[in-house]
Amino acid sequence: MFSRVRLKLVFxxxxxxxSLIFREIFILQIVNNDENTQEIINQNFETFYIPAPRGQIxxxxxxxxxxxxxxxxxxxxxxxxxxxxxxxxxxxxxxNFKDLTNEEIENIFDSSEIFVKVVNLNNYDIDLRxxxxxxxxxxxxxxxxxxxxxxxxxxxxxxxxxxxNQSEIVEFVNSEENKTVGKNGIERYYENILSGxxxxxxxQNGEIIEILPAIPGQDIQLTIDLNTQEVVKESLQQGIDxxxxxxxxxxxxxxxxxxVQKIDTGEIVAMISLPDFDPNQFISGISEFEFKKLNRNxxxxxxxxxxxxxxxxxxxxxxxxxxxxxxxxxxxxxxxxEYVNCDGSLSFGFDDGSKQVYEDWKPEGHGKxxxxxxxxxxCNVYFWDIALKIWRTFGNTDSEAMLQEYSKQLGFSTFSNxxxxxxxxxxxxxxxxxxxxxxxxxxxxxxxxxxxxDLMNLIIGQGAITTTPIQxxxxxxxxxxxxxxxxxxxxxxxxxxxxxxxxxxEFISFLLDDLNLVTNPGGTAYRSFQIMGENTFDIGGKTxxxxxxxxxxxxxxxxxxxxxxxxxxxxxxxxxxxGSGSAVAAPVSRRIIQHLLDLDLTPVEFGEIxx
Amino acid sequence: MIxxxxxxxxxxxxxxxxxxxxxxxxxxxxxxxxxxxNEIGLDIQNVLVRQIIFTILGMIIFFLFTYVSVNNIFSxxxxxxxxxxxxxxxxLFTQETLGARRRYDLGVFDFQPSxxxxxxxxxxxxxxxxxxxxxxxxxxxxxxxxxxxxxxxDLGTTFILLSIVIAMYFLSNVSVKxxxxxLILLFISFFILLEFELVSSFQVQRITDFYSSDIQDFSQRQxxxxxxxxxxxxxxxxxTQNISIFVPVQTTDFIFSSFAKSFGFIGCITLIFLWIFFGxxxxxxxxxxxxxxxxxxxxGFVILLYLQIVVNVATVLGLIPLTGDPFPLLSLGxxxxxxxxxxxxxxxxxxxxxxxxx
Numbered sequence: 001m002f003s004r005v006r007l008k009l010v011f012x013x014x015x016x017x018x019s020l021i022f023r024e025i026f027i028l029q030i031v032n033n034d035e036n037t038q039e040i041i042n043q044n045f046e047t048f049y050i051p052a053p054r055g056q057i058x059x060x061x062x063x064x065x066x067x068x069x070x071x072x073x074x075x076x077x078x079x080x081x082x083x084x085x086x087x088x089x090x091x092x093x094x095x096n097f098k099d100l101t102n103e104e105i106e107n108i109f110d111s112s113e114i115f116v117k118v119v120n121l122n123n124y125d126i127d128l129r130x131x132x133x134x135x136x137x138x139x140x141x142x143x144x145x146x147x148x149x150x151x152x153x154x155x156x157x158x159x160x161x162x163x164x165n166q167s168e169i170v171e172f173v174n175s176e177e178n179k180t181v182g183k184n185g186i187e188r189y190y191e192n193i194l195s196g197x198x199x200x201x202x203x204q205n206g207e208i209i210e211i212l213p214a215i216p217g218q219d220i221q222l223t224i225d226l227n228t229q230e231v232v233k234e235s236l237q238q239g240i241d242x243x244x245x246x247x248x249x250x251x252x253x254x255x256x257x258x259x260v261q262k263i264d265t266g267e268i269v270a271m272i273s274l275p276d277f278d279p280n281q282f283i284s285g286i287s288e289f290e291f292k293k294l295n296r297n298x299x300x301x302x303x304x305x306x307x308x309x310x311x312x313x314x315x316x317x318x319x320x321x322x323x324x325x326x327x328x329x330x331x332x333x334x335x336x337x338e339y340v341n342c343d344g345s346l347s348f349g350f351d352d353g354s355k356q357v358y359e360d361w362k363p364e365g366h367g368k369x370x371x372x373x374x375x376x377x378x379c380n381v382y383f384w385d386i387a388l389k390i391w392r393t394f395g396n397t398d399s400e401a402m403l404q405e406y407s408k409q410l411g412f413s414t415f416s417n418x419x420x421x422x423x424x425x426x427x428x429x430x431x432x433x434x435x436x437x438x439x440x441x442x443x444x445x446x447x448x449x450x451x452x453x454d455l456m457n458l459i460i461g462q463g464a465i466t467t468t469p470i471q472x473x474x475x476x477x478x479x480x481x482x483x484x485x486x487x488x489x490x491x492x493x494x495x496x497x498x499x500x501x502x503x504x505x506e507f508i509s510f511l512l513d514d515l516n517l518v519t520n521p522g523g524t525a526y527r528s529f530q531i532m533g534e535n536t537f538d539i540g541g542k543t544x545x546x547x548x549x550x551x552x553x554x555x556x557x558x559x560x561x562x563x564x565x566x567x568x569x570x571x572x573x574x575x576x577x578x579g580s581g582s583a584v585a586a587p588v589s590r591r592i593i594q595h596l597l598d599l600d601l602t603p604v605e606f607g608e609i610x611x
Numbered sequence: 612m613i614x615x616x617x618x619x620x621x622x623x624x625x626x627x628x629x630x631x632x633x634x635x636x637x638x639x640x641x642x643x644x645x646x647x648x649n650e651i652g653l654d655i656q657n658v659l660v661r662q663i664i665f666t667i668l669g670m671i672i673f674f675l676f677t678y679v680s681v682n683n684i685f686s687x688x689x690x691x692x693x694x695x696x697x698x699x700x701x702x703l704f705t706q707e708t709l710g711a712r713r714r715y716d717l718g719v720f721d722f723q724p725s726x727x728x729x730x731x732x733x734x735x736x737x738x739x740x741x742x743x744x745x746x747x748x749x750x751x752x753x754x755x756x757x758x759x760x761x762x763x764x765d766l767g768t769t770f771i772l773l774s775i776v777i778a779m780y781f782l783s784n785v786s787v788k789x790x791x792x793x794l795i796l797l798f799i800s801f802f803i804l805l806e807f808e809l810v811s812s813f814q815v816q817r818i819t820d821f822y823s824s825d826i827q828d829f830s831q832r833q834x835x836x837x838x839x840x841x842x843x844x845x846x847x848x849x850x851t852q853n854i855s856i857f858v859p860v861q862t863t864d865f866i867f868s869s870f871a872k873s874f875g876f877i878g879c880i881t882l883i884f885l886w887i888f889f890g891x892x893x894x895x896x897x898x899x900x901x902x903x904x905x906x907x908x909x910x911g912f913v914i915l916l917y918l919q920i921v922v923n924v925a926t927v928l929g930l931i932p933l934t935g936d937p938f939p940l941l942s943l944g945x946x947x948x949x950x951x952x953x954x955x956x957x958x959x960x961x962x963x964x965x966x967x968x969x
């Protein structure tokens with residue numbers, strides 16, 4: 001039976017629902033009318049940004065290394081595209097820009113951006129621009145294109161730019177609007193200086209109503225010298241080729257780094273890391289294959305500030321400074337000048353009665369050596385004696401870590417704070433670190449922890465120690481000036497904090513004289529510098545050969561000083577798996593020093609294997 | 612019985628109020644669609660002209676139904692529900708669009724069988740309830756049809772059909788106890804379906820998310836703003852700045868928001884009151900009719916139309932989660948217009964048979 005009462009009830013329910021709906025419509029249309037209208041007006045204004053040109057990067061002589069060139073780009077205003085004219089524009093684009101694939105054209109029309117980049121008009125006929133003016137949905141905006149004039153040469157110093165990711169957008173204020181951020185090198189470190197404020201375009205209902213011009217980024221002048229940089233790259237490449245020719249290694253030798261630093265200011269004159277890459281590739285778009293290949297070769301690493309290598313004998317200069325400062329010499333010698341006998345090995349006993357023998361690189365020994373001779377010939381035994389003395393005198397006391405303290409004063413195991421991003425710090429091992437490693441990295445340390453042998457390893461720059469070329473360069477600079485500051489690439493040097501270190505003029509000239517011995521007859525680098533003839537009398541340096549685990553070839557080091565009478569530059573060369581420092585790294589530095597002294601350049605030739 | 616007197620407007624004339632109201636709703640739709648095409652630059656051929664053609668088709672259907680006697684409709688009920696079932700099975704084998712299989716592509720327009728089902732369903736229910744048919748048979752046929760629509764999937768229509776079944780069952784003066792039992796059974800079966808993953812937890816989550824957070828759907832947020840724009844008297848009078856806003860599916864499911872913008876609060880009240888007036892006239896007829904079938908048929912139709920309006924407007928206002936229900940006679944769409952036209956046609960016929968010809 002049909003129930004009227006219940007039909008009334010059903011209508012009553014509908015009456016309630018309809019009143020609820022009216023209440024809501026009333027609130028929207030009458031109560032919130034103004035507020036919501038304002039929100040719609042805000043929605044109607046849209047903004048779009050055209051990147052600002054980045055600042056130029058020039059070398060010390062004003063040669064332009066990186067610049068932003070404005071090029072006319074064709075943009076499509078999506079707000080003016082509708083069902084009717086869509087095909088007209090599609091046909092125009094596919095007819096006039098034959099380089100675009102159908103898929104690319106579809107992507108233009110499917111884009112969610114207001115303005116979509118179509119092409120760079122510089123690649124097309126100038127007459128085309130007149131035709132474009134008849135199409136109201138097309139806009140031409142000048143947009144900067146980054147050009148790295150010297151390609152690979154500055155890939156690590158200058159870096160490159162790219163699309164910002166989420167964290168970069170947060171970190172760098174201008175990056176989102178510019179759709180560009182420095183990804184590495186100077187481009188990243190000085191992102192906030194180099195990047196400008198993007199041009200802001202405001203639209204209402206698809207029509208441009210306001211264009212705020214872009215504020216270009218500021219220019220930066222580097223301390224780098226273009227000519228030196230070129231010579232340095234050539235020389236390092238020659239050194240790497242030489243190493244490949246001279247040694248049989250399981251993998252090709254291809255990595256190395258050079259730092260040329262001015263001694264008086266600490267500025268960087270040249271910095272090269274190999275392998276390198278062409279940063280222009282990132283602007284025009286790099287293929288995934290190419291990117292992976294570069295990544296596999298570690299081409300993106302700047303080994304000058306990121307390469308962590310044990311320094312080998314170039315580190316002996318720390319012990320040299322300590323010995324003279326603290327008066328700690330081998331047992332048989334009471335001062336730096338007294339000779340001790342080096343018979344090619346050092347054997348010594350431990351408290352528990354065990355005995356250990358350490359072999360010098362020269363099995364027949366260096367004969368009678370004092371501190372200067374030990375530097376000149378890179379005698380390990382002399383420095384081991386110093387380490388033993390420290391260990392036996394101060395072992396397990398507060399002064400036990402004096403060698404580490406001296407290293408840290410010179411900047412090892414801390415960032416040099418050069419104005420480049422992603423620097424690495426390296427480590428100077430001590431008892432504390434080994435105790436930590438026992439827990440965190442047990443595979444790296446013996447269960448006994450820190451022992452005398454570890455100190456003996458450390459004193460000759462072997463074992464757990466790792467350093468970067470920039471740290472070594474800056475440490476030598478500190479020892480040669482008594483002043484510690486951060487190396488820098490921006491000629492304006494914002495970070496000119498200096499600390500004075502207690503180093504006497506006497507010590508400096510003493511050290512210079514001993515470095516001079518290394519490149520002269522009897523010294524480990526003599527063979528590499530011989531070709532310079534009499535000029536070697538005023539040149540100095542220190543070789544280093546760091547052993548690597550397994551069947552990897554040694555790391556080749558050389559720290560050179562261009563002049564003893566008037567030292568201006570430090571040249572630090574590292575060739576990964578380049579073998580003996582006196583064989584490969586030394587001749588590379590020699591060729592660079594020839595350039596710094598305005599001498600004729602001679603090719604990098606094999607020195608001799610020492611150490 | 613009724614004298615067969617052929618006139619221009621049907622065999623025995625036409626109830627002019629039903630026809631006029633039908634026409635008024637259609638014309639409102641044309642104006643609204645004209646406004647939309649004007650504002651967002653849609654192809655007028657594709658929107659307004661199509662809707663006018665649909666309306667003309669609908670009118671033909673309206674007049675065709677005035678020739679079909681209520682007795683014929685009564686006897687056709689079983690055939691109709693059977694064809695609905697066949698169409699619903701067939702639609703499951705069509706090409707999937709936007710994650711659902713809801714329509715047959717007929718070239719000129721898409722035919723949505725669920726719109727047809729709504730009409731057939733009410734005719735069938737009215738007959739079954741007034742005749743007191745075998746409850747098991749009714750139950751099976753209803754369940755199969757609702758399940759087929761659920762499988763498309765079309766949750767909005769499923770909900771509407773379920774509500775109609777409950778409402779019409781409720782009208783038949785069954786004990787309150789049995790209505791409550793049905794509701795409880797429905798509730799339990801929902802959880803059983805959920806357990807066997809016939810209702811995906813995604814759909815449930817969509818509903819719980821809707822009521823647990825402030826973030827509304829983009830189109831609902833936009834439609835609320837657009838409705839605001841209408842003010843009291845409609846956009847053309849109160850909105851002096853030329854501002855516009857983008858609302859998705861503006862011509863179909865969200866057409867009410869454009870209507871509210873164009874005609875304002877006064878327009879909304881007028882539209883809803885026209886529908887209330889229409890419902891009131893049908894209600895009077897229900898009370899005066901002597902046929903049980905007619906009573907159930909008419910109340911079923913009004914409940915269906917009101918439900919669709921309430922669900923559609925509540926969706927556009929962002930009060931309930933997105934469904935896909937059109938506003939009867941306002942939304943652009945052939946299937947919906949033809950279905951609603953046949954409902955109006957049948958209602959007109961009932962008026963005629965009750966000698967209410969003006």
